[in-house]
Amino acid sequence: RVLSIRDIPGVNPAIADKLEAAGYSSAWTVVVARVDELAEKTGIPPTALQKVIENARRALGITFKTAREVKLERLNIKKITTGSKSLDDLLGGGIETKTITEFYGEYGSGKTQICHQLSVNVQLPPERGGLSGKAVYVDTEGTFRWERIEAMARGLGLEPDQVMDNIFYMRAYNSDHQVSIIDDLFTFVPKNDVRLVVVDSVTSHFRAEFPGREHLAERQQKLNAHLHQLMRLAEAFNIAVVVTNQVMARPDVFYGDPTTAVGGHVLAHTPGVRVQLRRSKGNKRIARVVDAPHLPEGEAVFVITEEGIRD
Ligand code: ADP
Ligand code: MG
Structure with a gap:
């Protein structure tokens, strides 16, 4: 159930190493982080981080829900x-x-x-x-x-x-x-x-x-x-x-x-x-x-x- 940083499509090992070293090891940790804060802690350029976050969101299925899904x-x-x-x-x-x-x-x-x-x-x-x-x-x-x-x-x-x-x-x-x-x-x-x-x-x-x-x-x-x-x-x-x-x-x-x-x-x-x-x-x-x-x-x-x- 835990999606690791390395399981996110498009994350190369160099980026994964930097994220992990800064304490971001699961997909959730980057999804809930702010780009500026991630950039500061990892030294990864914000544009690359934006891509990582988008891919992590997609991998975790974070999209619109219908009202009925909200009800469920x-x-x-x-x-x-x-x-x-x-x-x-x-x-x-x-x-x-x-x-x-x-x-x-x-x-x-x-x-x-x-x-x-x-x-x-x-x-x-x-x-x-x-x-x-x-x-x-x-x-x-x-x-x-x-x-x-x-x-x-x-x-x-x-x-x-x-x-x-x-x-x-x-x-x-x-x-x-x-x-x-x-x-x-x-x-x-x-x-x-x-x-x-x-x-x-x-x-x-x-x-x-x-x-x-x-x-x-x-x-x-x-x-x-x-x-x-x-x-x-x-x-x-x-x-x-x-x-x-x-x-x-x-x-x-x-x-x-x-x-x-x-x-x-x-x-x-x-x-x-x-x-x-x-x-x-x-x-x-x-x-x-x-x-x-x-x-x-x-x-x-x-x-x-x-x-x-x-x-
Ligand atoms: P708060 O966290 O709001 O400051 P507590 O949850 O520590 O308060 O509550 C402390 C109260 O819990 C004590 O005044 C006592 O009434 C009660 N209490 C603590 N330990 C025991 C115990 N072993 N048996 C019965 N009551 C206890
Ligand atoms: Mg207390």
């Missing part, structure tokens, strides 16, 4: 259970493939626990709410815990070691690293039966590296490019992409929702599903879907237990 593709969308019936219902059945789902909320609202749970649940067979697939977990904050995976696997009666073997973990050390990990996933995902990619959190490196109002525009531009890259990944391979975003509450906001004020959600200009999480009493959490015309309004209550996300 839409029917192809699959869902992953969160572990909570109430949260699944709020999301129209679970976390969808072919899109990005953003969980945003304050520290401790349950974003990381949901990411862990989905990495386990994606492995379940379809009749139990999974996709019989594997997960990629990109961790930017160092909050991934194998112990939680083990406990959640046990909670579902799954073999913990087997479940852990099916989660590919990578720590991202800065925003450039984070972006390059996702670039590589255009090759890695189809080769390894990956059906879920988690980025927890998608924003922290960008916030740290581009601080303050003076870097706001640059930060948002880089973040948008990264989110589009993730969206393409979700669409290209019919996988679910889940990102988290920590937002701070503003104690000085008295009317409306205090957590939407600072930072807000990051998917504002990207298609996708945004879910706000709030703490409630004890281990209870409240989820709300924001700006999703295709989903009913309302809130879901779920709990975080030792065994994971439950009703």
Whole structure:
């Protein structure tokens, strides 16, 4: 299923060598790249690259679709259970493939626990709410815990070691690293039966590296490019992409929702599903879907237990 650079008609070995050396090994990686960026990284003239990209598109069958084909593709969308019936219902059945789902909320609202749970649940067979697939977990904050995976696997009666073997973990050390990990996933995902990619959190490196109002525009531009890259990944391979975003509450906001004020959600200009999480009493959490015309309004209550996300 993975079409290598060398399988693209008209790509000679010298060009293939240069592309591979720059990290572009599959046809998908060039199709989704920009010509100027490819030219800069490979030293190949833009006119030659344009030809490579056109041939790669043709080889991958990227052309117009009829509306009926769009409908059939839409029917192809699959869902992953969160572990909570109430949260699944709020999301129209679970976390969808072919899109990005953003969980945003304050520290401790349950974003990381949901990411862990989905990495386990994606492995379940379809009749139990999974996709019989594997997960990629990109961790930017160092909050991934194998112990939680083990406990959640046990909670579902799954073999913990087997479940852990099916989660590919990578720590991202800065925003450039984070972006390059996702670039590589255009090759890695189809080769390894990956059906879920988690980025927890998608924003922290960008916030740290581009601080303050003076870097706001640059930060948002880089973040948008990264989110589009993730969206393409979700669409290209019919996988679910889940990102988290920590937002701070503003104690000085008295009317409306205090957590939407600072930072807000990051998917504002990207298609996708945004879910706000709030703490409630004890281990209870409240989820709300924001700006999703295709989903009913309302809130879901779920709990975080030792065994994971439950009703
Ligand atoms: P966020 O990523 O939004 O900052 P987390 O997903 O890390 O928040 O959620 C942390 C919360 O998860 C803790 O406050 C605790 O309530 C719950 N939690 C973490 N580990 C366990 C566990 N082993 N058993 C029960 N609840 C847990
Ligand atoms: Mg977290």
